[in-house]
Amino acid sequence: MQLCEDHVRILEGSKGQGAQKAMEILVAYGKCYEAERMIPITSVHIAGNFPVLMDEGVEWLENLAGDGTRVRVFTTKNPEMYDSEQADEFRIPDFYRVRQKRIHEALKSLGVTLTYSCHHYLVGNVPRFGDHIAWASSGSQVFANSVIGARSNRDGDHVALAAAIVGAIPEWGLHIQENRKGQMLIDVGRLDLQSYDPSDFKALGWHLGKQVGARIPVFINLPPGLDIESIKGLLYSLTVTGATGLVHLVGITPEASCLEQAFQGNPPASPDLEPTQADVHAAFREISSASDEKVDLVIFGCPQCSIQEVQEIAAMLEGKRLHPETQLWICTSAWVKLLSQRMGLLDTLKSAGAKMVADVGAADGPHLYLKEQGIRVIAINSARGSYYAHNLFGMETWFGSTRECVQSALSGRWEGKR
Amino acid sequence: MITIKAKPVTKGVAEGEAIVSRMPISFTGGMDPNTGKIREPGHDLEGKSVAGKILVFPTGKGSTTGSWQFYAAFKRGCAPKGILNLRAEGVVAVSAIITDTPMVHEPERDFLEIIKTGDFVRINADEGYVEIHQK
Numbered sequence: 001m002q003l004c005e006d007h008v009r010i011l012e013g014s015k016g017q018g019a020q021k022a023m024e025i026l027v028a029y030g031k032c033y034e035a036e037r038m039i040p041i042t043s044v045h046i047a048g049n050f051p052v053l054m055d056e057g058v059e060w061l062e063n064l065a066g067d068g069t070r071v072r073v074f075t076t077k078n079p080e081m082y083d084s085e086q087a088d089e090f091r092i093p094d095f096y097r098v099r100q101k102r103i104h105e106a107l108k109s110l111g112v113t114l115t116y117s118c119h120h121y122l123v124g125n126v127p128r129f130g131d132h133i134a135w136a137s138s139g140s141q142v143f144a145n146s147v148i149g150a151r152s153n154r155d156g157d158h159v160a161l162a163a164a165i166v167g168a169i170p171e172w173g174l175h176i177q178e179n180r181k182g183q184m185l186i187d188v189g190r191l192d193l194q195s196y197d198p199s200d201f202k203a204l205g206w207h208l209g210k211q212v213g214a215r216i217p218v219f220i221n222l223p224p225g226l227d228i229e230s231i232k233g234l235l236y237s238l239t240v241t242g243a244t245g246l247v248h249l250v251g252i253t254p255e256a257s258c259l260e261q262a263f264q265g266n267p268p269a270s271p272d273l274e275p276t277q278a279d280v281h282a283a284f285r286e287i288s289s290a291s292d293e294k295v296d297l298v299i300f301g302c303p304q305c306s307i308q309e310v311q312e313i314a315a316m317l318e319g320k321r322l323h324p325e326t327q328l329w330i331c332t333s334a335w336v337k338l339l340s341q342r343m344g345l346l347d348t349l350k351s352a353g354a355k356m357v358a359d360v361g362a363a364d365g366p367h368l369y370l371k372e373q374g375i376r377v378i379a380i381n382s383a384r385g386s387y388y389a390h391n392l393f394g395m396e397t398w399f400g401s402t403r404e405c406v407q408s409a410l411s412g413r414w415e416g417k418r
Numbered sequence: 419m420i421t422i423k424a425k426p427v428t429k430g431v432a433e434g435e436a437i438v439s440r441m442p443i444s445f446t447g448g449m450d451p452n453t454g455k456i457r458e459p460g461h462d463l464e465g466k467s468v469a470g471k472i473l474v475f476p477t478g479k480g481s482t483t484g485s486w487q488f489y490a491a492f493k494r495g496c497a498p499k500g501i502l503n504l505r506a507e508g509v510v511a512v513s514a515i516i517t518d519t520p521m522v523h524e525p526e527r528d529f530l531e532i533i534k535t536g537d538f539v540r541i542n543a544d545e546g547y548v549e550i551h552q553k
Contacts, residue, residue, distance in 0.1 A: 028515040032427040032506055032523075052446055052483040054490040060516075136482040154508040156485035158516050173508075213442065214477055214507060243442060243479035243507055289459070388481070391447035391458060 001030040001170060002037045010166060018069025022162035029159055030170030039171045043127045043150070044075040044164035045120050046112065047137040048157045050099045051081065051364050051392060058099055061106040064161070070111040072167035076120040077112050078137050079304065079331070079361035080104070081368065086357065092369055110165075116359035117333035118303040121148070129254050132175055134163040138243075139236035139303060139384065145246040146235055147228075149254035151175050154245045174245050180255065181264035182218035182248050187271035189221035191280065198233040199401040202383040203283040204275060205237025211273055212238060218248040218262040220271075226252060229309065236303060237383040284417045287383045290396035294325075296375045298409040300402070301331025302362040302385030307339050309402070310356075314345040316406040322353035323412030327375075329366070334358040354409070361385075367393035379408045379416070420532060420550040424502070424522035426543040427511050432500030432520040433540035436533050436550075437471040439463045444480025445487045445513060454496035472539040473498035474529050478507035488513035500541040502529050502548060522548060 009015065010023040026038070048057060081100050082092045107114060117123050118137060127133045127150035135141045136157045144150045153173040155163065163169040173179055186208060196204075208217070217238075231252065238244055248256035256262035300313060310330060322328055330349065332340075337358040340346045346356055360366055363385040367375075371393055379398040380386050389395040398408070400416025407415040441462050443449065448458040454469030469491075478484065488510075491497040501514055501521040514521035520543040529548070533539060538551040 025512065025515055028428060029508075029512060032425075032511050032515075047481075048483045048486045052481075052486045054451065054486070056490045056493040057486040060489060138480065138482045141482065154482055156482045156509040156512045158485050158512045159508065160482075213479070214505070240480060243477065388447050 001027065001035050004038070007038060007166065007168070016067045016069055018064045018067050019165055021064060022165040025158055025162040026166055026170060030172070033170060033172035035170030035172040037171055038168040039132050039175060040168050041073055041134050041163055042131045043125055043133040043135070044071065044073050044160050045078070045125060045135040045137055045140060046075060046157045046160050047078040049078065049080050049365055050096065050103060051368050053103065058102050061103060065106040065109040069165055071164035073164045074125065075112045075164040076115040076117070076125040077107055078116070078118050079365055080116045080359050081365035083358045083360055091373065093372070096369060115333065118361050119306060119333060122306060123333055123335045132169065134160040134169050136160040138239040142235045142239050142245055142247060143232065145174060146249060146253050147231060152245070154243060178264065180216070180246055182262040182267070183215040184212065184217050184272040185268050186217050186219050186273045186275070187221055188219060188275060190274055190276055192277070193223055196230065197401050198229040199381055199399070200280060201230045201233035202237045203280045203287065205234040206241050206287055206383045207275060207279045207283040208273065209238040209241030209244070212242045212244050214243040216246050216248065217244060218250060218256065218259065220250050220259060222249055222252065224251045232303065240384045240387050284399065287386050287399040288397060288418070289386065289390040290377050290398050290414070292377050292396060293414045294377060295379045295398065295408045295412060295414055296326065296377050297370065298326065298328045298379045298405045299331065299362045299385070300329065300381060300405065301360070302380065302382035304361055305330050305332045305336065307336050310336060310340050310345055312402060313406060314348045316403065317352035317354060318348055320352050320410055322409050326409050326412045328354040328409040329362070330354065330356045331360045331362045332356065332358060363388040364392060367395055371395065379405045379414060381405050420552070422525050422527050422529065422532070422548045422550070424525040424546055424548055426546045427506050427521040427523055428514045428519060428543050430518060430520040431540065431542050431544065432472065433538070434470060434472050434499050436474050436535060436537045436539040437463065437466065437468055438530065438533050438535045439475040440530055441475065442477050442479035443475050444478065445484030445509065446481035448480060449487065449491065451487050451491035451494060451496060454491055468498045469496040471498050472500040472502065472541060474502040474533050476504045476530065478510035482509050484509040485513040485516060489516055492517040492519070502541065504529065522546060
């Protein structure tokens with residue numbers, strides 16, 4: 001891989017140890033994928049919080065930041081473990097406060113913009129069509145490629161952070177036009193998509209991810225007016241059971257206005273996959289891991305709830321009260337929490353007994369301490385959230401639509417599909 | 419003994435007992451960093467530990483935070499000693515890079531058809547080949 005003089009000097013250590021480490025990672029990464037050169041990037045997003053970093057990861061981050069290393073590119077950060085404004089109310093153990101604070105200080109020192117949001121594209125990190133970027137967080141990475149048309153590989157945090165520090169990334173994979181052509185055709189025309197809500201699209205994505213693997217699928221026969229929550233639902237689930245980085249939704253993805261464009265010429269004559277309703281039903285059963293019908297916690301926000309989702313949930317809870325033994329949490333960004341407060345939605349939620357938690361996502365952060373507080377069975381409207389809550393934290397999970405989850409919070413028992 | 423050429427992802431040499439999966443692996447959620455055990459329900463290695471082994475699998479999947487979990491497993495002595503992939507995926511590649519774990523990919527012959535769990539395998543990531551001593 002060819003390096004410019006600036007990058008050679010970084011590699012030799014002239015810009016400090018942190019920058020040198022970053023350059024070493026990028027060079028090894030570039031060699032692995034036979035990249036010929038480094039290309040400048042415009043946007044970075046990094047993902048990990050304490051449950052995935054663990055103590056070793058916190059130390060790694062502190063070492064990187066130790067000698068005053070800073071990012072050169074606008075960089076945002078995924079959610080943390082808890083809402084610092086509610087740390088006492090939620091009885092967050094000191095053990096976690098100390099660690100979150102250390103991560104916070106290391107990221108601040110690195111110059112990362114502390115959004116603590118996984119909908120960073122709704123709160124200021126918006127690349128343009130065709131921009132080269134490095135977004136960790138598999139869900140938002142596939143969103144950037146497939147909805148915005150920016151170009152990001154499935155870079156883990158270490159690569160994304162290294163790229164932010166150097167300001168460039170090896171050119172390989174999805175940064176290169178010809179590597180963005182569709183590799184398999186999925187026809188969803190056999191499904192009654194008009195009756196679908198976002199949870200059905202999540203179950204569909206879960207089912208298809210296993211067959212798609214790391215390939216680039218091209219979807220046809222999606223409704224052209226498909227709403228953004230359904231698109232996110234499909235894309236974010238695909239990257240849990242699969243490892244795809246780009247999905248062409250014909251008629252929606254900027255570089256896939258038609259089938260020929262998605263395949264860059266020569267589309268296949270017949271579809272590789274034609275999912276049926278039975279497949280989607282089976283996925284619902286597979287995503288849920290619980291057997292006990294008593295629900296301890298209903299949790300929304302994987303990815304973090306948009307203001308539209310908060311409005312939807314607040315409308316369902318208007319004038320009602322949660323079951324006394326069931327909690328309901330809405331995980332979102334600090335921005336959406338502020339908007340909810342301003343619009344009176346927070347009052348509606350509080351009157352019903354629900355909680356809004358900022359800077360947190362429903363997949364990972366809070367489960368560590370919620371488990372310690374006796375929360376065992378959760379209901380969630382995210383297939384992705386169900387997977388991580390179960391596999392990372394041993395939560396028993398029910399997966400269903402937003403409405404089914406809200407109804408479960410009111411009755412205290414699972415009200416959705418089994 | 420069988421020798422297969424493959425492309426290096428990192429440097430170094432590692433040898434040990436192979437553990438083979440035909441399924442992609444997610445290090446976040448899919449592997450317990452305290453034990454090295456695969457914990458994804460329905461995975462063909464569910465309940466089996468990859469700690470200290472040569473891990474042979476097709477490719478990575480799942481959360482891009484996987485390299486943190488791999489790094490923690492490595493520091494706790496619960497990571498695999500070497501990795502063989504059919505096709506390196508970003509999260510697995512960077513996991514190997516930050517821990518100096520010898521790793522190769524894109525073999526000239528399909529590893530998964532040749533290596534069985536329990537075979538003795540030596541990865542030479544400096545020169546780009548794998549030696550397999552079948553059990």
